[in-house]
Amino acid sequence: MKAAVVTSFTEPLELQDRPVPEPGPGEVLVRIEASGLCHTDIHAAHGDWPVKPAPPFVPGHEGVGIVEQVGAGVDAARVGERVAIPWLGHACGHCDHCVSGWETLCEEQRNTGYSVDGGFAEYAVADADYVVRVPAGVSPHDAAPLTCAGVTTYKAIKVAHIRPAERVAVFGIGGLGHLAVQYARLVGATVIAVDIDDQKLELAAELGADHVINAGKTDPVAAITELGGADVAVVLAVIPHVFESAFAALRRGGRLVCVGLPPEQDGPMSLPIFPTVLKGISVIGSIVGTRQDLVEVFDLHARGRTRVIAETRKLDEVNASIDDVLAGRTTARIVFEF
Ligand code: NAD
Ligand code: ZN
Ligand code: ZN
Numbered sequence: 001m002k003a004a005v006v007t008s009f010t011e012p013l014e015l016q017d018r019p020v021p022e023p024g025p026g027e028v029l030v031r032i033e034a035s036g037l038c039h040t041d042i043h044a045a046h047g048d049w050p051v052k053p054a055p056p057f058v059p060g061h062e063g064v065g066i067v068e069q070v071g072a073g074v075d076a077a078r079v080g081e082r083v084a085i086p087w088l089g090h091a092c093g094h095c096d097h098c099v100s101g102w103e104t105l106c107e108e109q110r111n112t113g114y115s116v117d118g119g120f121a122e123y124a125v126a127d128a129d130y131v132v133r134v135p136a137g138v139s140p141h142d143a144a145p146l147t148c149a150g151v152t153t154y155k156a157i158k159v160a161h162i163r164p165a166e167r168v169a170v171f172g173i174g175g176l177g178h179l180a181v182q183y184a185r186l187v188g189a190t191v192i193a194v195d196i197d198d199q200k201l202e203l204a205a206e207l208g209a210d211h212v213i214n215a216g217k218t219d220p221v222a223a224i225t226e227l228g229g230a231d232v233a234v235v236l237a238v239i240p241h242v243f244e245s246a247f248a249a250l251r252r253g254g255r256l257v258c259v260g261l262p263p264e265q266d267g268p269m270s271l272p273i274f275p276t277v278l279k280g281i282s283v284i285g286s287i288v289g290t291r292q293d294l295v296e297v298f299d300l301h302a303r304g305r306t307r308v309i310a311e312t313r314k315l316d317e318v319n320a321s322i323d324d325v326l327a328g329r330t331t332a333r334i335v336f337e338f
Helices: 038-045 140-159 174-184 196-207 220-226 240-248 273-278 291-302 313-324
Strands: 002-005 013-015 026-037 064-072 082-085 089-091 122-128 167-169 188-197 213-215 228-237 252-256 282-285 311-312 333-338
Touching: 002 313, 013 313, 026 082, 026 140, 026 313, 038 313, 064 122, 064 140, 082 122, 082 140, 089 122, 140 174, 140 228, 140 291, 140 311, 140 333, 167 220, 167 240, 174 188, 174 196, 174 228, 188 196, 188 220, 196 213, 213 220, 220 240, 228 240, 240 252, 291 333, 311 313, 313 333
Parallel strands: 167 188, 167 228, 188 213, 228 252, 252 282, 311 333
Antiparallel strands: 002 013, 026 064, 026 122, 026 333, 064 082
16 A cells, blocks of 8 residues: 655655555554645654654544454444544543543543554554544545544634633634634634735635734734734644734633644743733643544534535645645645545
């Protein structure tokens, strides 16, 4: 099978011909139909984060496809099922996080396309209990970005406990951001979209953003303050200073939801204590979503409540696609189709 492999943090991905993997006990073999390119895959390929994956590995945690084979202990009736293989590839299932609905915090978790091979290949094996069924009415092309960009921003909106009269600022209208705008609209919020690219802001407006701010031309803190300040700021950009601007744009009682994961070498965000305390600000870290969150994301999409904006490419174009994401030359998401 064809696979895009990270062989070193300083080299482009290598297209390799690898044997089709065998599903072990409790696993399924999935023939990948579509696989989204998340900015996280780029961080993985470059070794950007404090906990690094070990090359060689196959990135991709938005893989969607058909179960072709099952391992020991998995119901054979699952052959033919369309499933998504998300970032949360496996969790222990019995720690306090797992049993309280926070499996995404499990310390025993394995991450697809990071600690286990992912979806940038014609086939992938995955834990049968952690793949999520893709319902009829959601195409593989749409299911792929929903599997990370969708579930992550859906969860970010959930943890912010937004009330309909509140203002939500979304910083970064890329793969994640174009869906964040829609989930914030679905809970009734007034949405302010912030990016440095006018085309992305046009897309945000088309998807329901009430206000758009080009941070390259206008100070977003001043512009949001002018609108009354944000109750919630969801940060999806990959630059620490954007987190600081988002914090500064919050009104009293505001919540800063941190989702973007800038490279370690770009340094920490720095938040002033005095306004945090006096304004009663909450700082929330939000990591992907659970299997149940993804079920809800697919259900909303099947009912026509969200739109996925993505361009289709071939896996051979993986390195050029990474360059395009880094240069901001993509509409929202890139999906490799097989
Ligand atoms: P992306 O590259 O598609 O989007 C980033 C967006 O930020 C782009 O639209 C870019 O134009 C915009 N941007 C750049 N500079 C900006 C600025 N100064 N102000 C506002 N916007 C600016 O990336 P993505 O796939 O959406 O991922 C975003 C980040 O989220 C990555 O760091 C990724 O690793 C992380 N992520 C986190 C989770 C999680 O669970 N917490 C899940 C998935 C992805
Ligand atoms: Zn656990
Ligand atoms: Zn992702």
